[in-house]
Amino acid sequence: MSRFAVRWDDFWFRPETPIALARCRIGICLGFFYYLVWTPNYLAFALNSASLGDAFHFPLGLHQYLPTPSLGTLDTLHTVFGILLVAAALGFATRLALVTATAILFYMTIPGMYGKILNFQAIPILVLGILAISPAGDAVSLDSVLRRRFKRWPFGRAEAETSGDYRWPVQFLQVFVCMVFFMSGLSKMLTSGPGWITSDNLQILLVATPVNQGCLGSWPSYLELNAWVVQHPNLLHALAAGVVITELSAPLALIPGIPRALMVSAFFGLNIGFRIFMGPTFDELLVTYMFAFIPWERVVGFVTRKLRPARG
Structure with missing residues (x-):
């Protein structure tokens, strides 16, 4: 392999523990829950946009083949989306929760299209999509606990070993x-x-x-x-x-x-x-880089070590 190929492979697939990916899953899902579900701004924008009528909507790409959701449908989907984000943060049926949450958020963006794709709508869809195709639920999750207890549990791993599978999603988010x-x-x-x-x-x-x-x-x-x-x-x-x-x-x-x-x-x-x-x-982007780049588990460990002698 050439030197470039070796560095390229090391950048994406150097074996790592699943902790950094678990950090991204927990932090990003909880952050998105706060900004997209807990605060009323996102739902209010979707409902206000949907109430304008089809004459003001210009869906792009795949969206033009999907029906525009009604106000009631948007409200229901928004609630389900919030539940799925919490489930993903807890690591319960992680992949199913993330895939479904991504699909729901993708569908909910239709009313907000006025001939363009808004950045605050696209960013969380892409970020959740990256997490959805990754093994984000293999550690610090209910899935790993359930997998150890019930071998037939289809999500997560009982024991997550060091692997490049846990590095590329974090690198993808950073890129x-x-x-x-x-x-x-x-x-x-x-x-x-x-x-x-x-x-x-x-x-x-x-x-x-x-x-x-x-x-x-x-x-x-x-x-x-x-x-x-x-x-x-x-x-x-x-x-x-x-x-x-x-x-x-x-x-x-x-x-x-x-x-x-x-x-x-x-x-x-x-x-x-x-x-x-x-x-x-740009709250969604802020949440993404705050957890993709900052190793909070190391920060917590450092603070804990510094405080330990003082308590003793």
Whole structure:
């Protein structure tokens, strides 16, 4: 094998324990449950969109062959979707729960299509789809407990051994997150070039945001700060440059250590900035990279070790 092939194989399939994948399953499913089910925004958007009537819907791809769900159907599917997310987080019938949840969420996006696919609808579908085709329920799950007790239980494994099967899904999620940020920056450069940074584009966006997005209830909560920033063009140019540089540098997050720590911090900074100044929160993307990149089990272990002597 060539050196590139060896590194490629190591990047995707180096044997690992199932803990990181279990972390992603639990954290992402609970995070999606909070943002897509517990908070009313997602269901409200779907119901409001469905109530507009078919004349305002322009489904794309496979969606154009599916019937638009009624308000009652959406409400029921949303409840079932929440139950499936909790089941997946607990690791109960994990693959069935994730596959079904992905299919339901895919179907629920039909009313929200106005001739385009919205990013906040596409991201959770793709993320759940990645988890659905992975062995995410093999560890830290009810499936593993039930499999040890009942050999005929069809989900999970009784004893999960170190394997490359547990690495590629986490890597896939990481690559997906980097791709989202990188393609956003690339799109800016291909469409507008350096003018996206040097022009008054960002200034116009910040002025127009409260008007254009006020109907969605997601426009800036800090209007005074928004108004102050608009009055400082040089600061806006610096912010615009920071956004583009961060987005184009996103693949560096795939390098463990300092590059990853810096880039994940930058991702979080972008999310906070978008929320403060423009309204969109990209909650689903935030949840994904917070659990795909950050080894919370190591963080908890480190804190536990540090606290142990103090208690003694």
